[in-house]
Amino acid sequence: MSQIGNNIKKLRKVKGLSQQAFADLxxxxxxxxxxxxxLRAEPKIEVMLQIAKYFSIPVAELLEKQLTVNEILNFEDHFIVEGEGMGTHxxxxxxxxxxxxxxxxAISEGRHDQLPTLLLPLESNSLLIAVENCSYLPHPSPFPFEENTILFFEQVKVDILHTLHDHIGFFEGESPFFGRYDVQGQNINLVLNDWKKEVFAPEEAYHFWKLFGKFERVL
Known part of the structure; x- marks a missing residue:
C-alpha cells in the first residue's frame, strides 16, 4: 500500500504548513x-518527484515507508546538548x-554565543536557532505543537520573504513569542493575536525567524 498520502500529511505538519501553503509549493x-x-487520490509521478526533491527524501521512501519526524528533518534518532559526550565531528x-x-x-539580543548548543547532523545555508515550546512563550491559538517540542527556525532573509505568508515564526525581541506571518504586498507582520504583532523591517531582521522543522523530545 502506498504511503504517499500519509507522508504528505506528516511532511506538512512537521514543516508547519497549512494544506494551502503546501499546495502552493x-x-x-x-x-x-x-x-x-x-487517500482518495494520489499525486501524479511528476508531483511526487517534486515533493521528494524539495524535501530531500528518496522517492521510494516517500512512496513505500511511513516516514518518521527524524527522517523528514534528516536528523539522527536523537540530539544532544553540547558536552554530553558524543563526538562532534x-x-x-x-x-x-x-x-x-x-x-x-533573559534576552539574547543576538548574543547566541552565550547560549547552550544543540548538536545535529544538519546542514543549512541559513542561520538556525532552536526554541523549546514552553508556557513562558506566548503563541497563537490554536498552535500545532505540544509543550516541550523543540522548534527549529531559520533566520529570515530577503530571499525567503516570499515564502513567509501563513508560516509559523518566532520573534526574538524584547517580548519574544511564536506567531504566524501575514504578508500583504510588501507589508510583513508576525502576528500573535488581534492585539499583538511585530512589523518586519530589514534593519530588525535578526529578530525574525521562520519555522524550519521540529523535534519532539522524549522526556
Missing amino acids: FGLTRGNISSYEE RLTKIPFLDRDFFRQG
Missing part, C-alpha cells in the same frame, strides 16, 4: 492535498533557547 490546490491525505551547532532561558527572563 507545487502548483496544486488545497483540494488536491486534502484528497491525497484522505560533522555536527552543526545550533543555539538553543530552552525554558530556563525564558523563565529567567
